[in-house]
Amino acid sequence: MNLVKNGTSPYQIILPVNAAPAERYAASELSHFLARMTGVELPVYGEHMPKMGPEVLIGHSRRTEALGLETQNLGEEAYSIAVKDGNLVIIGGSPRGTLYGVYGFLQDVLGFRFFAPGCTKVPKSSDITLDPALYLHDEPDFKYRESNYYHILDGATAARMRQNGAISRLKEEHGGKHAYVPGYYVHTFVTMLPPEEYYEEHPEYFALVNGKRTNEPHGKVCMTNPDVLKICTEKALAALRAHPEATIISISQNDGMDPCECEECQKVVAYEGSESGSILHFVNAVADAVAAEFPHVMVDTLAYVYSSKPPLHVKPRPNVQIRLCSYECCFTHPMGTCDLMPNNARHIREHSKFAEEIVGWGKLTNRLAIWDYVVDFEFYNQMHPNLHVLGPNMRFLKEHNVYSVFCESQGQGAGGEFAELRAYLLTRLMWDVNFDTDVGIQEFCDEWFGPASEFIQEYIAMITDAVLKSGWHLNLFDNPNAPYVTPALLEKADELFDKAEAAVADDTVRLQRVRKERLAVRFAKFFFPGLVSDREAEVEAYMADAASLGVTRFSAKWGRENVRRLALRGMWPPHADDMTVIPDR
Ligand SMILES: [Zn+2]
Numbered sequence: 001m002n003l004v005k006n007g008t009s010p011y012q013i014i015l016p017v018n019a020a021p022a023e024r025y026a027a028s029e030l031s032h033f034l035a036r037m038t039g040v041e042l043p044v045y046g047e048h049m050p051k052m053g054p055e056v057l058i059g060h061s062r063r064t065e066a067l068g069l070e071t072q073n074l075g076e077e078a079y080s081i082a083v084k085d086g087n088l089v090i091i092g093g094s095p096r097g098t099l100y101g102v103y104g105f106l107q108d109v110l111g112f113r114f115f116a117p118g119c120t121k122v123p124k125s126s127d128i129t130l131d132p133a134l135y136l137h138d139e140p141d142f143k144y145r146e147s148n149y150y151h152i153l154d155g156a157t158a159a160r161m162r163q164n165g166a167i168s169r170l171k172e173e174h175g176g177k178h179a180y181v182p183g184y185y186v187h188t189f190v191t192m193l194p195p196e197e198y199y200e201e202h203p204e205y206f207a208l209v210n211g212k213r214t215n216e217p218h219g220k221v222c223m224t225n226p227d228v229l230k231i232c233t234e235k236a237l238a239a240l241r242a243h244p245e246a247t248i249i250s251i252s253q254n255d256g257m258d259p260c261e262c263e264e265c266q267k268v269v270a271y272e273g274s275e276s277g278s279i280l281h282f283v284n285a286v287a288d289a290v291a292a293e294f295p296h297v298m299v300d301t302l303a304y305v306y307s308s309k310p311p312l313h314v315k316p317r318p319n320v321q322i323r324l325c326s327y328e329c330c331f332t333h334p335m336g337t338c339d340l341m342p343n344n345a346r347h348i349r350e351h352s353k354f355a356e357e358i359v360g361w362g363k364l365t366n367r368l369a370i371w372d373y374v375v376d377f378e379f380y381n382q383m384h385p386n387l388h389v390l391g392p393n394m395r396f397l398k399e400h401n402v403y404s405v406f407c408e409s410q411g412q413g414a415g416g417e418f419a420e421l422r423a424y425l426l427t428r429l430m431w432d433v434n435f436d437t438d439v440g441i442q443e444f445c446d447e448w449f450g451p452a453s454e455f456i457q458e459y460i461a462m463i464t465d466a467v468l469k470s471g472w473h474l475n476l477f478d479n480p481n482a483p484y485v486t487p488a489l490l491e492k493a494d495e496l497f498d499k500a501e502a503a504v505a506d507d508t509v510r511l512q513r514v515r516k517e518r519l520a521v522r523f524a525k526f527f528f529p530g531l532v533s534d535r536e537a538e539v540e541a542y543m544a545d546a547a548s549l550g551v552t553r554f555s556a557k558w559g560r561e562n563v564r565r566l567a568l569r570g571m572w573p574p575h576a577d578d579m580t581v582i583p584d585r
């Protein structure tokens with residue numbers, strides 16, 4: 001079946017009557033990308049037009065019904081792609097599913113790759129021939145998929161990468177998203193029960209710590225006080241009434257330590273064998289009230305720090321999702337294969353319980369959500385060789401009943417180490433955990449770095465090998481001079497980057513991309529005195545180049561000026577008493 005032949009096509013794209021914005025957008029995206037591939041622009045019409053020839057049917061319509069294609073059994077984000085009686089049909093379980101079907105068709109049938117904004121691999125051809133028996137069904141491995149990498153947050157990019165999370169700027173035309181109630185994303189007890197409003201009159205609402213009710217802003221609340229439950233339930237319902245578009249509300253502990261030590265709370269904790277017990281009894285009660293008025297809304301809570309361990313008896317309600325965080329994972333080795341705490345976090349304890357906890361929670365609920373950390377938050381532009389664990393980790397999560405994945409990335413600004421590559425691999429994996437990241441790295445590098453691809457791939461393999469051989473267990477806060485970074489490694493890295501830069505010397509865009517990745521090597525050298533000749537000049541050149549290469553944020557913690565001073569000093573980490581955070585302006 002020839003969708004396009006010799007640069008012409010008899011096909012028209014047909015939309016259902018009263019097409020949803022996402023279906024219209026799906027049709028325009030398909031028409032746009034087919035034109036970029038073949039030079040032929042297929043017209044888009046509504047279903048009221050009489051049939052004039054073979055058609056591309058987008059979404060559920062009378063025409064698809066007449067062809068005997070049903071969508072009843074398709075999940076919201078699932079889709080089918082089929083050739084039927086000479087027509088091409090792309091149909092999803094919802095308008096969002098249909099839009100994903102268009103991207104699935106472009107990617108999996110035609111060979112498009114949506115690598116990054118401004119970088120789409122478009123196969124060029126004057127012909128598109130489809131198998132007359134083509135039938136393809138697909139759906140995502142995780143229901144909620146989100147990386148907050150800064151460069152993929154705009155709606156068009158997030159949709160092409162089939163992200164559906166709360167932070168992305170996805171509009172209705174992009175299929176919408178899972179939306180949290182504004183202000184109710186995480187650590188929400190402080191929002192519902194601000195100490196400045198309640199503490200003076202009702203200290204008993206707050207956690208008893210060392211014999212005293214605490215009122216510090218990140219403090220905890222008493223989980224068994226009935227008035228606390230009443231206030232939080234009313235606030236949650238009021239927030240949901242004010243935001244009918246919301247699909248999730250977080251009722252979750254504040255950041256930090258110190259749960260309530262009062263007698264009632266500790267009775268529940270003793271019975272449940274975990275602090276998560278007292279929290280979950282509380283959250284279940286709020287969730288029951290939410291279910292009665294907002295049956296479509298999910299109540300989200302944290303299993304975090306002191307509440308990570310699953311309870312012995314209570315189970316989350318069907319409308320409660322448990323968010324478990326991978327903050328204590330080693331990122332050198334895949335989840336479930338290494339229970340050692342990362343080197344930088346050994347002061348907490350020797351062994352991580354993360355894998356054990358995920359297995360435990362996965363048995364209690366089908367609504368397990370993971371908050372994973374995929375970059376180095378201490379310094380975004382340093383070598384963080386974790387690409388080899390991304391695939392195994394996603395497969396581990398899928399195996400243990402996880403349904404929602406949030407990859408905390410570099411959300412505050414652009415320009416981190418391999419940000420575009422890592423975002424591409426993560427978004428593909430969140431859709432399909434069996435996506436082959438080796439192929440993904442190669443395909444991405446060939447397009448993104450062009451003739452420099454082989455040298456960059458060799459560099460990635462080299463730094464991965466270095467961290468594996470060093471015995472270092474990567475953490476989310478490793479320093480630029482972590483032990484896997486050595487002078488010998490930096491010397492070899494320089495050789496590879498010299499070759500990479502030479503290979504793209506005539507290609508300004510790709511040269512910039514190569515030089516951006518080289519920033520990791522340049523910065524690491526500041527911490528090896530023998531590798532720096534004129535420190536001041538090199539640091540100033542680094543800072544200027546980083547800015548011109550698009551780095552807008554260096555660290556989750558440190559500002560630009562801190563980074564400059566640390567490089568001048570050649571010492572990391574800073575001692576707490578000699579450097580305060582200087583925020584970026
Ligand atoms: Zn208490």
Ligand SMILES: [Zn+2]
Pocket residue numbers: 330331332333338339340472473474
């Ligand atoms: Zn490890």
